[in-house]
Amino acid sequence: MPQTTIYVSPRSLGAPDTRPPAVATTDLARLFAGSPALAGVSLRVDAGRTVALLGPNGAGKTTLLRLLATAIRPSYGRARVDGLDLDREAALVRERVAYLSHATGLYDDLSARENLRFAAAMLGTPDAASRVERALADVGLAVRADDRVRDFSAGMRKRVALGRILLGSASLVLLDEPYAALDDDGMRLVDQLLIAWRQVGVTVLVASHSTERLDAVLDGRVTLERGLVAETSGQGILSAPPSLPIDPRRPVTEMAR
Amino acid sequence: MSNLRTEARVALAVARKDAVAELRGRHATVSTLFFAAVVLLLFGFALGPDAARLAAAAPGMLWLAVVFAGILAVNRLHLLETDDGALEQLALYPVSRRAIYAGKALGGFAVMLLLGVVVLGTVGVLFAVDIAGAWLPLLVTVVLGAAGVAAVGTFYAGVTVRLRAREVMLPLLMLPVLAPLLLGAVKATSAALTGDPFGELGAWLQLLVAFDIIMVVAGAATYGYLLEDG
Numbered sequence: 291m292p293q294t295t296i297y298v299s300p301r302s303l304g305a306p307d308t309r310p311p312a313v314a315t316t317d318l319a320r321l322f323a324g325s326p327a328l329a330g331v332s333l334r335v336d337a338g339r340t341v342a343l344l345g346p347n348g349a350g351k352t353t354l355l356r357l358l359a360t361a362i363r364p365s366y367g368r369a370r371v372d373g374l375d376l377d378r379e380a381a382l383v384r385e386r387v388a389y390l391s392h393a394t395g396l397y398d399d400l401s402a403r404e405n406l407r408f409a410a411a412m413l414g415t416p417d418a419a420s421r422v423e424r425a426l427a428d429v430g431l432a433v434r435a436d437d438r439v440r441d442f443s444a445g446m447r448k449r450v451a452l453g454r455i456l457l458g459s460a461s462l463v464l465l466d467e468p469y470a471a472l473d474d475d476g477m478r479l480v481d482q483l484l485i486a487w488r489q490v491g492v493t494v495l496v497a498s499h500s501t502e503r504l505d506a507v508l509d510g511r512v513t514l515e516r517g518l519v520a521e522t523s524g525q526g527i528l529s530a531p532p533s534l535p536i537d538p539r540r541p542v543t544e545m546a547r
Numbered sequence: 548m549s550n551l552r553t554e555a556r557v558a559l560a561v562a563r564k565d566a567v568a569e570l571r572g573r574h575a576t577v578s579t580l581f582f583a584a585v586v587l588l589l590f591g592f593a594l595g596p597d598a599a600r601l602a603a604a605a606p607g608m609l610w611l612a613v614v615f616a617g618i619l620a621v622n623r624l625h626l627l628e629t630d631d632g633a634l635e636q637l638a639l640y641p642v643s644r645r646a647i648y649a650g651k652a653l654g655g656f657a658v659m660l661l662l663g664v665v666v667l668g669t670v671g672v673l674f675a676v677d678i679a680g681a682w683l684p685l686l687v688t689v690v691l692g693a694a695g696v697a698a699v700g701t702f703y704a705g706v707t708v709r710l711r712a713r714e715v716m717l718p719l720l721m722l723p724v725l726a727p728l729l730l731g732a733v734k735a736t737s738a739a740l741t742g743d744p745f746g747e748l749g750a751w752l753q754l755l756v757a758f759d760i761i762m763v764v765a766g767a768a769t770y771g772y773l774l775e776d777g
Contacts, residue, residue, distance in 0.1 A: 361635050363775065384641040393632025399568040411560035412640035414553070447631070
């Protein structure tokens with residue numbers, strides 16, 4: 291069972307109103323095999339907000355999160371995270387972003403503890419040994435810490451992946467369907483994490499099909515449809531229609547960045 | 548200095564992770580050693596029972612077995628990264644790509660070194676070659692050869708890891724690039740085993756050193772692009 295107080299360690303963030311927007315995109319687009327998964331998103335999310343990305347399958351939620359995490363590069367358009375250019379300052383962006391994707395990014399032959407120790411080494415986590423133990427306890431896996439993750443259920447693997455996020459000091463957390471595969475305890479863990487991040491001023495973007503569990507912590511909602519922002523609501527969010535029509539038949543190089 | 552220390556820490560973490568996963572899975576180590584032994588035996592059968600002929604061919608057989616088995620080993624080390632999105636997660640850590648390359652290459656080097664030593668010993672036994680009399684130059688050759696195969700293999704395993712036909716593509720890409728290393732390692736081994744009558748051992752070892760440096764620098768400089776998924 292997770293502890294009542296989860297330890298999150300953000301970098302020194304400062305007051306939200308003194309920080310640059312956590313996310314600022316202009317005509318951000320990504321094409322796969324000529325087909326736009328994201329078709330020109332101009333969106334601004336203020337620092338410290340917890341925002342849901344909503345929309346049906348194929349709306350572009352995962353693509354937007356992967357772009358902001360620097361997992362993929364934009365076909366065109368611009369994006370800034372914490373004021374840093376996603377394309378030119380990707381290495382600095384990675385220091386500020388944590389991403390929970392559908393895949394857990396874990397090594398099957400390593401135990402939960404070994405996976406988190408490796409993550410701590412890669413993240414440069416101070417006091418790594420104690421932080422790993424704390425993270426294991428926070429995600430409710432202290433008892434199974436030495437078991438190989440190959441033998442874990444999907445929900446337990448997701449808990450380990452959430453533990454990995456706790457080892458970093460991200461100012462922007464990107465969660466792609468965080469409740470998927472989790473049992474009731476696991477869902478409560480995500481609820482607790484969202485509250486903890488909100489309390490310390492971490493910006494959170496949560497891709498989800500519904501907001502039932504998120505209502506209590508959300509500052510706003512962004513609804514995507516067919517790769518475009520269809521609707522926004524709440525505080526700290528601005529959006530604009532794309533300034534360029536996406537034409538997959540035209541080479542990307544012909545379209546202005 | 549601090550950056551260098553950080554990169555060393557990251558490289559060691561990657562190499563340690565690969566080593567633990569491999570030792571636990573025992574995939575690359577056992578299958579690679581077994582494959583190398585089979586290659587040596589088959590070459591031995593193909594060449595026949597003539598002891599002088601076998602001894603003359605021993606350096607070539609040694610390095611062909613090391614290179615063929617090495618392709619399996621470096622491929623396996625990168626297959627670890629295909630576990631449930633591990634490669635993408637590796638690319639998202641805020642660390643130098645150069646350090647990730649160094650870590651993967653270090654893990655590959657450890658496996659290749661083990662492979663080289665075991666294959667060298669096996670060649671000595673199977674083909675009645677006097678290894679003990681030239682152990683130092685042979686060891687230096689194995690170390691340099693292992694480093695070269697690991698450097699090239701780490702890079703090309705990174706190129707092919709996302710491909711469905713990676714098992715076919717990896718040797719196709721690696722073997723032509725390894726040709727200078729194969730030549731240098733075979734010649735150096737041959738010179739060491741025959742007492743270096745023409746004084747050429749040093750030159751071949753220098754070729755191996757140059758090859759290793761070029762491949763490590765090129766791999767470290769370009770590996771980061773391989774981690775990008777489009």
